Amino acid sequence: MLLMIDNYDSFTYNLVQYFGELGANVQVFRNDQITVQEIETLQPEHLVISPGPCTPNEAGISLESIQYFAGKLPILGVCLGHQSIGQAFGGRVIHARQVMHGKTSPIHHRNSSVFKGLDNPFEATRYHSLII
DSSP: OOEEEOOOOOOOOHHHHHHHHHHHHHEEETTTHHHHHHHHHHHOOOEEEEOSOOOOGSSTHHHHHHHHHTTTSSSEOTTTTHHHHHTTTTTOEESSOOOTTEEEEEOOSSSGGGGGGOSSSSSEEEEEEEEO
16 A cells, blocks of 8 residues: 655645545544554555645645655655755755756656656656756
C-alpha cells in the first residue's frame, strides 16, 4: 500500500489517480488527521508527501513522517513534499535567483529508474520560484 499525506492541495488526487493507473493501492490522509504511529500501524510500503500551499513547517506531520520513515520506506515528495524532504535532512527552502514559471529546460539523465526509456535529454516544463 502507498500512503499519501495530503497537504491540502488540489493536485493530490491527480497523483492518486496516476498511482492508481500504475496499479498502486493508495490511501490518502490529510496532514493533520493521522499520526506517525497510525501510519506505522498501517504498514505502508511507500510514502508520498503531496504538494501544498504552505511551507514545510506548516505541513502537519510531513516533516515528522519523513524523519521517522527515512531509511525504512521509499519516500517521494512532490513540490511541498520535495521541499519537506530537503528541510527534514537539513536543507533550507529559499527563493531562487531566477524564477522558472512555465520555462523549459533540457533534462539529462542516466536512463535508469523513472527515466528509463525517456529521451535523453528531454525538455521539461518547470514551475518554481523556490529552491532547496
